[in-house]
Amino acid sequence: MENLIGLLVAAPLLGAALLLCGGRRLDGKGHLLGTALALASFVIGAVLFADMLGRDEHDRALHSHLFSWIPVGGFRADVAFQLDQLSMTFVLLITGVGSLIHIYSIGYMEHDERRRRFFGYLNLFLAAMLLLVLADNYLLLYVGWEGVGLASYLLIGFWQHKPSAATAAKKAFIVNRVGDVGLSIAIMLMFTTFGTFAFAPVLSNATDASEGKLTAIGLMLLLAACGKSAQVPLQSWLGDAMEGPTPVSALIHAATMVTAGVYLITRSGAIFNNAPDAQTAVVTVGAVTLLFGAIVGCAKDDIKKALAGSTMSQIGYMILAAGLGPIGYVFAIMHLVTHGFFKAGLFLGAGSVMHGMNDEVDMRKYGGLRKYMPVTFVTFGLGYLAIIGFPGLSGFWSKDKIIEAAFAKGGTEGWILGGAALLGAAITAYYMTRVMLLTFFGEKRWVPDEQGNEPHPHESPKSMTIPMIVLAFGSVFAGGLFSLNDAFLKWLEPVTSHSHGHSPLSAATVTAGTMVVLLIGVAIAWVQYGRRPVPSTAPRGSLLTRAARRDLLQDDFNHVVLVKPGEYLTRGLVYVDHKLVDGVVNGTAASVGGLSGRLRKLQNGYARTYAVSMFGGTAVLIAATLLMRAV
Amino acid sequence: MNPVNYLYLAALLFTIGAAGVLIRRNAIVLFMCVELMLNACNLAFVTFSRMHGNLDGQIIAFFTMVVAAAEVVVGLAIIVSVFRARHSASVDDASLMKL
């Protein structure tokens, strides 16, 4: 069984290699090959899952040592895999959703001449992501971490002929670098503290290290998580990342890659558990981001950007839960999985809508699409109900638990976090209802584009609707299935451990409160967008709305705080370089040149002038000799 | 009279010869001035020989003459070949080694 772990990564890696190096020969069947290999990976994952279920719950982790990567003295880095319940969860999510999105992409990318390359990148992403979650040490995790960053860059900029896509790709890459620096520093700190990077020794010895060091490592890991998971303050890239093809947004920027930060924090739970300050930082980031993303999601008219704000917000929930420690780890992962289903479904639905609407993304130009796209409407609607936490659907089970856990943190902190989570739930209900109403209800508002092509909304092909249907099933039933007998809790508890905490409110009270804020959110949205006609151009809106449309001024903030000072600094350095450094260098050169120019005149070519110099020199020598004798 | 006067004469002749090297342009005259300087040295050597009471100074003067003879032979040959090539015996005309 251990040997299969390597195959999990190898299958999509082989696909990537074949598709990217295979050339045009594979243009015809390349997408099928990529999809087949993704499915193969999923099948291997399923086999491993079945095998794992058959074993004792405390003896489920599998280890596979492939080879020694960098053995240098005390420094030892191995390519070794570890498959425990946490990794298993991710493997199934990644390969499952990944396979569905591969299938969806067959239809979605049908008319793109670079489809083979697209599938190559998707396979590359799968391989890197699997490497990330299967690694048994932080260094190998870092390889996967950079690999998904690369795949993300390549896929966001897939339509590189659009300047906006190229810029967005660069932005995502650079912002991610900031987080990656955090991860590399954290790994270095781990090595100096524990002398190894492997999960097992680091995490089991975490209690031995000083709290200061653990806090430093934790904060650096948080920085990494912020970069990859688009959390405040490194959130700015996610909205622009929607420039990529929609399947990419669904897979990478909703379901899997952006949740890598949550995985990192959960995996490093032992470190955070012993560093309360770092945990506080984590929950703060989570709470701030869940509100931030939700507010941004309310103001966006671009359907994908609204969903991107929602993603940010939902990951904020997960980070919040992960920061709560053993109270929240399980729920963070559970929400991660359910979110993977419904958010991927929502994105695929959005992609389906765009597919039918000539790639129009402005929701104000949709309206009344439920008649034209029934399948999309139903699957999207189920995803919508799941994300707002409609009772019985996936989101309800996972999000409710997180809100509960936030209150269970206890003390003022618990109240603040719980309040933020509740407020987030209300806003989520509002903006998702808004998206739903703008897209599928009301009158049709679409207009011909510049070329005069009237959009003809139509249902998408089967290759696209089937994945949406499968994901809709996941959105509806996954949460309930996980919560049946606390199955998910029992599944993950051996890895992450769990405690119930001391909630000041009963579970029923929290659920009731959540229902109330949910209804309020839906009601406000209904009043605003359901009862009166929607203008096809956005009204000016309040100050907050305008700020939210500009992503709550995140780019302006970055521009003023980072870019401008950077420009001034470089300008100053250039000035210093020109005036001082170059001045010294050029001055030296000029003075040497000038001096030589004058000295050169001594070399006039006349032997007699040289004779005078010789004669004068001789006279000076005699004078010196006499002087020395006299002295 | 002290023989040291011969030395002063030698110094004077040497200086005159050197000045001649500096102010004359004709390579042949220039060469004559060099000969004058060599002769001044020889006079000094001979005088030193007398002062010290041994013949070593005269030997040096003798060798100087031999070397001067060799030098004149080669030097004049060079002057003749330069003159053939450039139709000039001026040392200032051979000033290609500048700038």
Add this chain to the structure above:
Amino acid sequence: MSSMLAAATSTTSTGEAVQFWILATVAVIGALGTILMRKAVHSALCLAGTMIVLAVFYLANGAYFLGVVQIVVYTGAIMMLFLFVVMLVGVTAADSLKETLKGQRWLAALCGLGFGILLCAGIGNASLKSFNGLGQANSGGNVEGLATLIFTKYVFAFEITGALLITAAVGAMVLTHRERTERALSQREQAERRVRTGTQVPPLPAPGVYARHNAVDVPGLLPDGTPAELSVNPTLRGRGQMRDVSGKALAQLAALEQRSARWLGRDAKGGKGAGRPGGAKGAEGAEGADRHDSANGAAGPGGADHPEDSKGVAK
């Protein structure tokens, strides 16, 4: 050593002193002449004079062998070599004493003055109050003493100077040797070339033909009395050393002869009766022209064709 020290004296004989002051003056004048004379030949002669004076000084200083060598080798051989080269190179613009390098003369004067003063100061500083003299060293004969040293103590230096001299001789030959790159033309080929190019097919006229003088620098005269430039050596022509015997010179000659005839008492009766065609114009100068044995008579027939020429003759 002790005997040598005992022999140390501080002055020379008065005779040597007198000789020194006189000859030293000559030597310095010669040296100055060497560097100040405009012509290289004069410089060489001045230098030779200085060298002879130096030879005398060598003799006075007890260096008899060197004194003789100085005269024989230096003055006799080397200076003659110089003169040969001066003849070979000839007179050039380099002989001008006008300075072309800016400041060269001032610098030379400054350096020379400073150098001389320093040298004299050095000599004056040295303690040279007394001297040993060569009496003892020359006791076995100066040449024998030198020979002993050369073939014992300095034998290696002597051998090496031998090598040096051979090298110098070979070097001089190499430097002045010119390889003949083409075959010399035979007489026949030269003649054919002359015919082909059409320049001066017959031999060049000899100088002095039909003239009163037959020296090499006097051009032969053409039948009309004008000088034939071709008849003079190109070298003399190039130097402008061709003597002009036509025209004015002939007239002067004629006047001279007339005067001498008058002085000798010979009558110039036949002067006006001369059958010279050009005589009508140049009557005043034609006195006794009939007695010009060759030149004027020969020039006569062409006089009518060249009136201005005849006029020149008359003047």
